[in-house]
Amino acid sequence: MESETDIFYKELPKVELHAHLNGSVSVQTIEKVISRKPHLNIEQNMTAIGKGQRRTLDECFQVFKVIHQLVDSEEDILMVATDVIKEFAADGVKYLELRSTPREETKTGLTKKSYIETVIKAIQQCKIDGVDIDVRFLVAIDRRNGTEVAMETVKLAEEFMLSSDGLVVGLDLSGDPTVGHGKDLLPALQKAKNCGLKLSLHLSEVPTQQEETDLLLNLPPDRIGHGTFLHPEVGGSQSLVDKVRKNNIPLELCLTSNVKGQTVPSYSKHHFNYWYQLGHPSVICTDDKGVFSTDLSQEYQLAASTFGLSHEDVWKLSQQAIDCIFAPDDMIQQLKQKWVDMKPQVFK
Numbered sequence: 001m002e003s004e005t006d007i008f009y010k011e012l013p014k015v016e017l018h019a020h021l022n023g024s025v026s027v028q029t030i031e032k033v034i035s036r037k038p039h040l041n042i043e044q045n046m047t048a049i050g051k052g053q054r055r056t057l058d059e060c061f062q063v064f065k066v067i068h069q070l071v072d073s074e075e076d077i078l079m080v081a082t083d084v085i086k087e088f089a090a091d092g093v094k095y096l097e098l099r100s101t102p103r104e105e106t107k108t109g110l111t112k113k114s115y116i117e118t119v120i121k122a123i124q125q126c127k128i129d130g131v132d133i134d135v136r137f138l139v140a141i142d143r144r145n146g147t148e149v150a151m152e153t154v155k156l157a158e159e160f161m162l163s164s165d166g167l168v169v170g171l172d173l174s175g176d177p178t179v180g181h182g183k184d185l186l187p188a189l190q191k192a193k194n195c196g197l198k199l200s201l202h203l204s205e206v207p208t209q210q211e212e213t214d215l216l217l218n219l220p221p222d223r224i225g226h227g228t229f230l231h232p233e234v235g236g237s238q239s240l241v242d243k244v245r246k247n248n249i250p251l252e253l254c255l256t257s258n259v260k261g262q263t264v265p266s267y268s269k270h271h272f273n274y275w276y277q278l279g280h281p282s283v284i285c286t287d288d289k290g291v292f293s294t295d296l297s298q299e300y301q302l303a304a305s306t307f308g309l310s311h312e313d314v315w316k317l318s319q320q321a322i323d324c325i326f327a328p329d330d331m332i333q334q335l336k337q338k339w340v341d342m343k344p345q346v347f348k
């Protein structure tokens, strides 16, 4: 049975701004895909990291490869994206920015273009079905793939930004942080910014990225994913912190992901506390709710129990995330009104 606190976090209206599509696939959906492809011999426990378990960063990235093997056709992407959106809605998420790396798969006829079209179709279908959530899409660049692919991805993202009726709003830079260097991606990111795509960049996810972070902060990005090693206490620097603060760049913070991926030693040592104490815009997110066996309610509850936040503090935290979304002003106003309308029910 759910306790009263669990109910508070579920009923709390929430904004999810950092969710990788293929990392967000639930056990139930993975089982459906596995049953379509028994010849792959993939078991559900190969796609998720359970409670109390930890993995190296490298092992985590191997998990994505397994999921990519399973999810490799338009049909799979449509099912996975639809399920993920409905699950976020069932968890009380009212606004979701999904991100995903377009892939092509010759054996199923999937192209990067049809990949994005399929995600958009899932978003539109959920709207038609009356699922109570607004969803926008960020096209992702996997840093592993280098300069040329990054530039191609930006062109594709720009095309869809202009043709998707406002559903494609930005670009994400992600992938294994130990591979490649941001300087090679800078021209593509600059081009994306110039054409009006919003930028969310994974920065300082591992300690060796100081120089890259310093360079990419000059863009500046519109939001930062993780930013685990920005501050001086963990090997970052005051000048990086100052740049982030001067430009008021919100951080997307994913507690369980960082603990399970071992870039942060424990929940209590998570950098959420550093930025929250500064009063800097920090948004609690899931990263990969499927892979890390979590959901957004649980992440809010963990932040509250670890850092002693009251229900009122948590409410403010979820409300303040609205100002960090990439959708335009009318959506911000709509969401703010939704929070006002829902407050009496959540605090009853």
Ligand SMILES: CC(C)=CCNc1ncnc2c1ncn2[C@@H]1O[C@H](COP(=O)(O)O)[C@@H](O)[C@H]1O
Pocket (backbone or CB within 6 Å): 020, 021, 022, 023, 057, 058, 060, 061, 064, 065, 099, 100, 101, 102, 140, 142, 174, 175, 176, 177, 202, 205, 257, 258, 260, 261, 262, 287, 288
């Ligand atoms: C390993 C670990 C602790 C992961 C959490 N932090 C992450 N850091 C960087 N890129 C990520 C992370 N989680 C997911 N991704 C990216 O998202 C992809 C999966 O979602 P998609 O195929 O883009 O739909 C991964 O292949 C990777 O490129």
